[in-house]
């Protein structure tokens with residue numbers, strides 16, 4: 001798993017992380033109300049337009065397996081990042097051990113989500129923070145096929161540079177691709193050492209069709 005583009009450009013694409021069949025199986029969960037703990041209608045909160053549903057524990061098998069499979073590479077990257085920033089944080093080899101840490105701090109609700117956008121929908125630039133326990137990277141998997149299932153709806157990141165204008169980054173995704181990106185910020189090496197730049201992500205307006213995404217967040221929510 002090549003995550004070096006996170007350091008260079010702020011996000012790394014993982015091509016064909018899921019097969020078309022696996023994507024369809026996850027989309028099919030949308031109507032399984034028992035799989036979710038909560039629905040958010042984005043327009044009601046000023047989050048954009050569209051809907052998303054938070055998975056409930058226990059997670060459906062394919063979703064649980066995917067988060068577990070991503071953990072080792074992401075934890076290794078997060079540990080290098082923590083060393084670079086000098087935070088002293090160490091992310092454990094097992095994701096379950098990180099979740100225990102979250103739970104001790106009162107964060108014990110699943111944060112994985114299934115998002116659904118129709119024509120006209122969009123996702124405002126945001127950061128997925130649910131309490132003081134934050135795993136610094138997250139992933140999103142595109143479950144629909146661009147140009148066939150929907151048009152528009154690009155995955156967008158912005159990097160807020162200190163005392164400068166923000167930098168936009170668009171990550172073109174194909175069906176089953178994942179994008180790995182920072183939850184809140186990333187370290188950048190400058191002339192006077194390392195500093196953090198704030199990152200936000202969102203989705204541009206869908207022009208037509210329906211677009212589903214699986215959001216994989218590694219910290220739980222309070």
Ligand SMILES: O=C(O)CCC(=O)C(=O)O
Pocket residue numbers: 115123128139140155201202203213214215216
């Ligand atoms: O729909 C997307 O591509 C982005 C979803 C999102 O905000 C997330 O996964 O945290």
Ligand SMILES: [Fe+2]
Pocket residue numbers: 126127128201215
């Ligand atoms: Fe998000």
